[in-house]
Amino acid sequence: MNNEENGEINNSEEFETGINETAETPAPETVSTFGTEGKSASVTSKPAGMSSMAKGLIVVAIVFLVGAGLVVWKAKFGHSGDAALNKITAEEMEILLKDANPMMLKRLADDPELRKQQAENLQQLLAVASQARKEGFDQDPAVKVELENMRSEVLAVNYDQTINKDKGPMPPFGFIGEDRVKEFWASGSHEAEFQKFLDAKIKLMKENNPSMQDREPSEEEIQQAKDYFAKVRIYEEEAKQKLASGELGEDFQRKVALQTKLQQAQLLARMYAQKVLSKKAEVTDAEIDKYIAEHPELSPETKKKQAEEILARAKGGEDFAKLADEFSQDPGNNGADGKKNGGLYANVTKGKMMPEFEAAALALEPGKVADNLVETPYGFHIIKLERKGETKDQNGQVSESYDVRHILISTTVKDEENPMGRELPVREMVRAKLEAEREKKTLDDILANNPVEVAVDYKIPEVSEEDLKKIMEKQMQQQMPEGAAPPAEVQPKPDAKEKPKTEKKK
Numbered sequence: 001m002n003n004e005e006n007g008e009i010n011n012s013e014e015f016e017t018g019i020n021e022t023a024e025t026p027a028p029e030t031v032s033t034f035g036t037e038g039k040s041a042s043v044t045s046k047p048a049g050m051s052s053m054a055k056g057l058i059v060v061a062i063v064f065l066v067g068a069g070l071v072v073w074k075a076k077f078g079h080s081g082d083a084a085l086n087k088i089t090a091e092e093m094e095i096l097l098k099d100a101n102p103m104m105l106k107r108l109a110d111d112p113e114l115r116k117q118q119a120e121n122l123q124q125l126l127a128v129a130s131q132a133r134k135e136g137f138d139q140d141p142a143v144k145v146e147l148e149n150m151r152s153e154v155l156a157v158n159y160d161q162t163i164n165k166d167k168g169p170m171p172p173f174g175f176i177g178e179d180r181v182k183e184f185w186a187s188g189s190h191e192a193e194f195q196k197f198l199d200a201k202i203k204l205m206k207e208n209n210p211s212m213q214d215r216e217p218s219e220e221e222i223q224q225a226k227d228y229f230a231k232v233r234i235y236e237e238e239a240k241q242k243l244a245s246g247e248l249g250e251d252f253q254r255k256v257a258l259q260t261k262l263q264q265a266q267l268l269a270r271m272y273a274q275k276v277l278s279k280k281a282e283v284t285d286a287e288i289d290k291y292i293a294e295h296p297e298l299s300p301e302t303k304k305k306q307a308e309e310i311l312a313r314a315k316g317g318e319d320f321a322k323l324a325d326e327f328s329q330d331p332g333n334n335g336a337d338g339k340k341n342g343g344l345y346a347n348v349t350k351g352k353m354m355p356e357f358e359a360a361a362l363a364l365e366p367g368k369v370a371d372n373l374v375e376t377p378y379g380f381h382i383i384k385l386e387r388k389g390e391t392k393d394q395n396g397q398v399s400e401s402y403d404v405r406h407i408l409i410s411t412t413v414k415d416e417e418n419p420m421g422r423e424l425p426v427r428e429m430v431r432a433k434l435e436a437e438r439e440k441k442t443l444d445d446i447l448a449n450n451p452v453e454v455a456v457d458y459k460i461p462e463v464s465e466e467d468l469k470k471i472m473e474k475q476m477q478q479q480m481p482e483g484a485a486p487p488a489e490v491q492p493k494p495d496a497k498e499k500p501k502t503e504k505k506k
Contacts, residue, residue: 085130085265088122088258090455095255097460102467109460119454124443129265130450132272143271145200147264154260156232159239162252173231184230194229198222208274280442283434291430298426300380300411307373307380307409314369320384320405329379330408343405347391350400361385361404377425379410 097105108115132138138147157172164175184190198217206212217225242248292298310327314320321342324333328343335341350358360374364385374381384405391401412423415433424432 085126085133085261086451087453088126088455090458092254092258093455093458095251096258097458098251098255100461102463103472105460106463106468109463115456119456122454123447123452125262125269126265126452126454127447127450128272128277128443129268130452131446132268132276134450135272135276137268137271137275142200142203143267145196146204147267149197149200150263150267151260152232152236154263155239155256156235158252158256158259159235159242159248162248173228173235176231176234180234181227181230184234185226190230190233194226197229198225201225277439277442281435281438283431283438287434288427288430291434292426298413298430300426303409303411304373304380307382307407310407310409311369311373311382314382314384314407315371320369320407323382324405324407327409328407329410330406343407344386344403345406346403347401348404349391349393350402353404357381357383357406361402361406362388377427378412379408382407382409 097108108118137143160173160175164170167175202217206215239248243253310323314323321344324343325340330343332345333340333343345353350362352358353361354376356376357374360370360372360381361383362385364370364383366385366387368385370383374383386403386405388400388402390398392398410423412425413429414423415421415429417433418436421432423429
């Protein structure tokens with residue numbers, strides 16, 4: 001019933017994050033696309049009008065690694081080379097899992113369903129990316145530049161992790177000193193390349209995040225970008241020389257190629273989902289009206305009749321709080337202690353409730369019950385105002401407030417074909433149902449036109465109890481309050497099989 005408020009954007013941090021990640025969230029243990037070295041950042045906003053499938057393709061989870069950290073592949077940028085997007089072999093899967101987080105390896109080993117789900121996620125991802133390539137999404141000039149940037153970044157990241165893996169924790173490229181960065185820029189031959197890099201980042205950032213349209217990078221952000229750009233190019237050049245001499249080996253080269261292929265697929269799939277798939281899944285109000293008319297069981301008339309009967313009893317003088325405890329279907333009527341509260345919302349500041357509810361409540365005199373039902377997307381409300389007044393917040397600011405009781409007869413419904421889904425207002429449920437049907441058909445067509453093979457018979461590296469113990473100790477230390485003493489011993493449960501949460505595939 002509460003009116004969902006749009007969170008305010010911290011423009012400075014949001015803009016900095018948007019530039020660094022081209023409006024996407026970085027994978028753990030990877031470098032950011034733009035130089036905030038070691039900074040953990042994320043952008044919560046997503047392009048408007050995206051369907052659930054489009055969002056799902058953005059955050060599809062694949063349990064592989066970049067170096068030593070767990071990768072949840074989010075929409076990052078790969079190159080537009082000739083890497084095939086129609087197959088991932090068992091040998092390639094084993095290369096990607098070679099340095100995997102031990103706990104994730106144990107999950108894959110213990111849960112065949114997770115292994116199957118990951119294969120399906122990869123098939124969808126690569127199929128959509130292949131379709132995007134067919135339709136020329138990789139030919140956009142800014143995307144081309146960014147794809148080339150990612151070719152450099154993937155190589156540089158892996159090289160950094162390979163040559164510095166035994167030197168202790170450091171942020172990405174932390175072992176490249178300031179003197180080398182100055183030497184890189186001293187030649188004067190990289191400025192044009194950097195400007196091209198910067199322009200592409202900003203263009204894509206603004207396309208992906210409308211709130212960034214009028215923002216420009218600060219001098220500090222541009223300097224961070226220059227440092228990052230220089231360090232990537234320094235390590236990229238070193239890596240190319242060592243690849244040419246054979247020092248890095250074939251496994252290194254194959255891992256870089258595989259990671260780049262997946263990064264590339266994420267970019268193309270994300271763009272295609274945002275610009276094409278979300279449009280194909282759109283449902284009009286007329287289509288929703290037609291569906292509801294064809295399914296009379298969704299009509300709210302029965303619920304309305306029940307609400308009118310309760311309203312008559314409340315207006316007739318019966319105890320409103322008792323009626324609320326008996327009939328209200330508002331989850332908020334149940335307190336933390338399990339006791340019902342008579343439908344009371346106390347000290348409600350103006351603007352917190354849904355507009356139609358609040359208007360009806362504030363039109364009353366204290367102690368009065370509204371003459372008519374109030375309908376919102378969540379159902380029919382019977383309202384009694386208890387108090388009007390003012391409330392001071394923690395900062396001493398005075399706001400208009402009120403106490404109100406209400407009885408909700410809910411009209412929300414659950415899609416019977418989605419038993420794990422939550423109840424929604426009728427129109428929202430119908431919209432989600434119709435969108436899901438269109439998404440599935442669209443995705444099925446793409447999979448049929450872009451067949452992808454993903455191996456599921458790969459070998460998973462064995463995980464020792466000692467490795468699990470170290471990971472658990474590290475996680476507990478990170479979660480402990482500052483100054484707290486760590487436990488003397490942490491032992492993993494030998495028979496525990498942790499079931500990771502996976503998104504339901506549509």
